[in-house]
Amino acid sequence: MMRSLERHAVILGLLRQQEHVTIEAMAAACDASLQTIRRDLNQLGEDGRVVRYHGGARLADHARSATYEVRSASHVREKVAAGQLLARFIPDGATLFIAGGSTLALAAQELRACEGLTIVTNNLHAAVTLYDKTGFDVCVLGGTMRPASGSMIGEEAVRMIERYSLDFAVIGTCGISPDGALLEYDQSLVPPLLAMISNARRTVLVADGSKFGAKGIVRAAPLSAVNHFVTDRAPEGRAADLLARTGVKVHHPANPNLSSQDAAADGRE
Template sequence: MDTKNRQALIRQRAQTDGKVIATTLADELGVAVQTIRRDLRALCTDGLLERTHGGAVLPSGVSNIGYGDRRALNRDVKIRIARRTAQLIPDNASLFLNIGTTSEAVAHALHAHRNLMVVTNNLNVANILAQNPGCDVVVAGGSLRRSDGGLVGDLAAIAIDRFKVDFAVIGTSAIDLSGDLLDFDPEEVRVSQQVIKAARATILVADSSKFTRKAPVKVASLAQVAHFITDRIPSEALINQCADWSTSVAFV
């Protein structure tokens, strides 16, 4: 494996696990530990990782990783989360789907549903659902974020304020171990907060990699979520808090 592909794999592993260990990577990739350490130094110099004793972690972030990278990250887990989420949503329901690659997976998982009204500020979701004759799709207008097809800002929030939907299906960029849901763009956060207010029940869809990431803007708390669909929660204390908050947690 050449240097470029090896470093790409190291980045992907860090995004999945939150950290990488040099000796573990060396064993898995069949190279010398010194080779991995050189890779880690290069990735840290480029600002893609931060060195720790024996390895590296994702950097403390104030900006999100690229949308294409997010699509590929934990793809199988996102599909399982989406299928479980679709089971919670009956036919003849109204719902909101926000920006995010897991929300896109949920849109695909709703392909067999009928008589749904779906409001979204995600052009990718709208295009997916346009293939389902059983869905009426309403696009909440706003400022287009070209990087991911999201519609954000005051216009989107005002449009959402006109609705009261059965379910809000939301993703998030990061989850603090206190239970706070975090994101990067204040304009998107404003819309997500309005979505939660406009829903009778909120479903959070997020894989466990979100627990190893950081983001600077608070969206809401798990206490405001009725259902949390994920693959793993790293803290028993947080699982107990979810029970105290009456947040139903489902693992896939």
């Protein structure tokens, strides 16, 4: 069953594809009841993102230019599957960076199943999801907000990251090029990402299988900088060959490959 954050992403994605969408169509897409969708629409309406009408809704005019909701609405089930595996992989009591992006915002919801995490993040969506979890210590980085991704960027964000030495850097990507580069759409996202990788003992890439292919225009980091790849399905073909050449440990639901206890030891190396 989808959580509210996941349903909201699907609803907003539908409304970007069609001018008007019925409650019944939203319920079918989310595998949820009509009553649940009405509650979701009430919340989205209060946030100013949708306009309700009898039997359905449309996207609020000012929200049509946003891009985060478009990305967050794509491959939701796959992203959630990867996030659920991440929560099994990260050991209780671990310290971790969480980078920006819609995949990690959804993964943050799954991390609530863990205990005693210390989290440093520039991902505002993830921070909102995690801030009230009892036993978590969440630090939100300062800097300049990038509305398109809900991320804090800039020199101040990088300086704050450099104050820490954590177990894991949990990162995402817009795409993975055929030669093994992690790609982004915006150069401003790269410095915080590289700082997280440099100041963590292990780097965990969380991405669904659709990310293989040359999406994005900025080369952020080499795949060889990643220790673990958490995904929704087993990579095949060229993707599998690329991961094998770079020595990245692959974890997918059919073959998790590493327990949280092993991950804890791995993070302390």
